Amino acid sequence: MFVTIAATVLACVIGVGIILIGTRYLLAPQASASTFGLREWPAEGANGWLNVKGVRDIVSGLVILVPLALGQTQVVGWLLLAAAVTPFADAVIVLRGGGSKRLAYGMHGATGVAVLVAAALFLL
Template identity: 50%
Template sequence: MSALTSTTTSTGTAVREPSGRLRVNLATVFTVLVALGIGYVGVSYLFAPEQTASGFGMPVWPRGEAADFLTVKGVRDVVSGLVPLALLLTGHRRALGWALLAESVTPFGDATTILLHHGSTATAFGVHAATAVFVVVTAALLLTERRAGNGRN
């Protein structure tokens, strides 16, 4: 069986697109990658905040007792991983798509903050902006899934 199906647009043009099952599987795998990835980052900030922060892309991070603030980032990132997993496990795929779209603001904001504070351009784009785009793509896959039974989005 082919993983691609052919759809005819309103202009009569045939378009090849991934089958519904493949889209659902990709959205699911991408969601798990997003959730586990940010969850791992969060746990890293909780257990090794100063070492983890050095890879974020900012030119300077707080040290000593001031680094305790990085725990806040760790908790935020763990929660950012738990929310998509909870929505995925309960089958709320449309809400999951909207939640991921909202969560994409975080890595876009991180990239912008790094650039505004003269941090690593490579990390801003290569890690944070790329992550944001991946999260948006995942959200788009979820939000454009066909609903069972009615054949509509």
């Protein structure tokens, strides 16, 4: 019972958190760009690309929350396992782009680990 509650809370935090991040990328793309961790920020004309990231993040959160709301916990576990690719890939992008190691490991890497932990809790 505790494992299910812990997994559900963690999945909700991850889902809502990424939706909030995505919303920020839609509402304030330039301000949000620096929080990704890359060394160079996109120019003002790149707001469309930052909006694409915002939509991607919102959809990623919904993909976790919708099956969770429907009680499909095993599906949520598998989706979280697949979704863990995104934060780890983001960390690699930041590192390969010469960006902040602190943000690559501390934000993207830690998020990836949290997603894997939530996936494991659901799949146990």
